[in-house]
Amino acid sequence: MPNKFAFRRLHSMSTTKTTAADRLNLYTWFPFKLGGCGDLHDVILLDEWVFENNGRFLENAHLYPAKVRKIFMGCPIIFGTFGNNPYIIMTENYTQNDGSTAYKLTGLSVEILKFVCEKMNLTTVFLAPSFNLEFDSFVKHIGELDDGISDVVTGIIPLLPVIVTSSFEATIPYIHANVKMLVPCPKAIPGTEKLFTTFSLSVWLTIGLVLLLTTAVFWCAGNGPYRSVCNKTHTYQSLSNSFHNVWAVFVGVSVPQQLTNSCLRLFFFLYVCFCFAISTVFQAFFVSYLVEPKYEKNLESLDEILDSDVVYGYNPIIDYALDTSSCSQFAYFVEHKRLKKECSDIRKCVERMITKRYIAIVLHPVFATYVAREMGTVDVSKINCSLDEVALSGGLTLLFKKGNPLLEKFNILMRRYLEASFREMLWTELQHRVSLRGRGRFTESPRDIFFAFSISHLMPAFVVLLVGTVLSLVVFIVELIVNCLCKGRRKGIRALYF
Numbered sequence: 001m002p003n004k005f006a007f008r009r010l011h012s013m014s015t016t017k018t019t020a021a022d023r024l025n026l027y028t029w030f031p032f033k034l035g036g037c038g039d040l041h042d043v044i045l046l047d048e049w050v051f052e053n054n055g056r057f058l059e060n061a062h063l064y065p066a067k068v069r070k071i072f073m074g075c076p077i078i079f080g081t082f083g084n085n086p087y088i089i090m091t092e093n094y095t096q097n098d099g100s101t102a103y104k105l106t107g108l109s110v111e112i113l114k115f116v117c118e119k120m121n122l123t124t125v126f127l128a129p130s131f132n133l134e135f136d137s138f139v140k141h142i143g144e145l146d147d148g149i150s151d152v153v154t155g156i157i158p159l160l161p162v163i164v165t166s167s168f169e170a171t172i173p174y175i176h177a178n179v180k181m182l183v184p185c186p187k188a189i190p191g192t193e194k195l196f197t198t199f200s201l202s203v204w205l206t207i208g209l210v211l212l213l214t215t216a217v218f219w220c221a222g223n224g225p226y227r228s229v230c231n232k233t234h235t236y237q238s239l240s241n242s243f244h245n246v247w248a249v250f251v252g253v254s255v256p257q258q259l260t261n262s263c264l265r266l267f268f269f270l271y272v273c274f275c276f277a278i279s280t281v282f283q284a285f286f287v288s289y290l291v292e293p294k295y296e297k298n299l300e301s302l303d304e305i306l307d308s309d310v311v312y313g314y315n316p317i318i319d320y321a322l323d324t325s326s327c328s329q330f331a332y333f334v335e336h337k338r339l340k341k342e343c344s345d346i347r348k349c350v351e352r353m354i355t356k357r358y359i360a361i362v363l364h365p366v367f368a369t370y371v372a373r374e375m376g377t378v379d380v381s382k383i384n385c386s387l388d389e390v391a392l393s394g395g396l397t398l399l400f401k402k403g404n405p406l407l408e409k410f411n412i413l414m415r416r417y418l419e420a421s422f423r424e425m426l427w428t429e430l431q432h433r434v435s436l437r438g439r440g441r442f443t444e445s446p447r448d449i450f451f452a453f454s455i456s457h458l459m460p461a462f463v464v465l466l467v468g469t470v471l472s473l474v475v476f477i478v479e480l481i482v483n484c485l486c487k488g489r490r491k492g493i494r495a496l497y498f
Helices: 111-119 135-146 191-196 201-223 239-250 262-291 302-307 316-324 328-336 346-355 365-374 407-419 422-437 455-497
Strands: 014-018 023-028 044-050 075-082 089-095 101-106 122-126 152-155 168-170 175-184 311-314 340-342 359-363 384-396 399-401
Touching (some): 075 135, 111 122, 111 407, 111 422, 135 152, 135 316, 135 399, 175 302, 175 365, 201 239, 239 262, 239 455, 302 328, 311 316, 316 328, 316 359, 316 384, 346 365, 359 365, 365 422, 407 422
Parallel strands (some): 075 122, 075 152
Antiparallel strands (some): 014 023, 023 044, 089 101, 168 399, 175 359, 175 384
């Protein structure tokens, strides 16, 4: 199907001298007159110039009338499409009677075209779309536009000087894109690790030191010169019993026998206050971890990505666009990053970033959000993370051949489409639609507010029980050894004197 809109000069006239009447006939042509879709069938007499009275136009008609109609009577307009979801989405393709393949498309870059063409009564015809961001596909569509095979190219066409050359013209941007470095989101810390990271190492060591010193004070009080007033039942004379009482208070259990000395009671009260404060803080942190898990440190700068084991997924077209920008930090990062992998298929790289969390890529967050929704992700904010710094900022536009008469009309209708927020409504609808299709495909560990307690949530209690059992066993073995040594020494002394 030939291009009906390119290579057309709208204001072209010709004259024919009629000597019999001393007049000149002024002719012109209208590309869309009388049902013609850009094909010239006949010329139209615009006016006549007569030489009487120093010359004048006979009808005094307007010499440059508007030749671009508001309604095009269903004339076809051919689109080349370059880009991936959600910009270009194929809904159907079928073979026509003449053997050619017809494509039905939708997406952020297509629905705005359908809106404009519907208002202008144009029939949309799509060439074979290209869904991969590759140089060959992009050059192919630009070549088709330059050769007149297509009338417009849409999709991921950034408004950059290297694209909008002297041979092409661009419409107003219909999407403003802030391209950022997408990085893997931090993982949730497992339950046992969260338990031990509630306090820092210095706090844990301080708690252990307090337990040991308190045990020593109680044991000394039970074996000192005031042991008769300290403990009549000999509860604190044994080292194991002293530690047992100290540990019981620490975990919130009462002791079987109180101290009778006033100074030791004051010390015991201070120790109870210390245990109450520590247990309250610990329980508050622990419950908060159950409701909202603690996460690892997030990658926040290019330097952190450069020093990490995260692989940089590069795309030739995106890197070429970055080279044209003035961001020196990204140029330094791309040059010095050792772990690299080519991402010709952007979708697969984004899926690896979401599921395996080992790759980072420069991309518009809208595409990553769409892929996450399509995978069935409920909370996208915990799956798609990015650096705050913008790598590349610009708009997506439509590309016309230079001199195309439809450009101005397209700009007017596209601006009305954007001012009515039809694009935001379409984006919300696309997200909802793919979320329904991808429901249940991608499952994570339960992160909801309401969850069922299981054996895993009791792991900290079993850890504390295991530690207490081990310490009790060690103390019991030490006491057995000391008792045996003491009995052997007593037998030796008796044998020596008797």
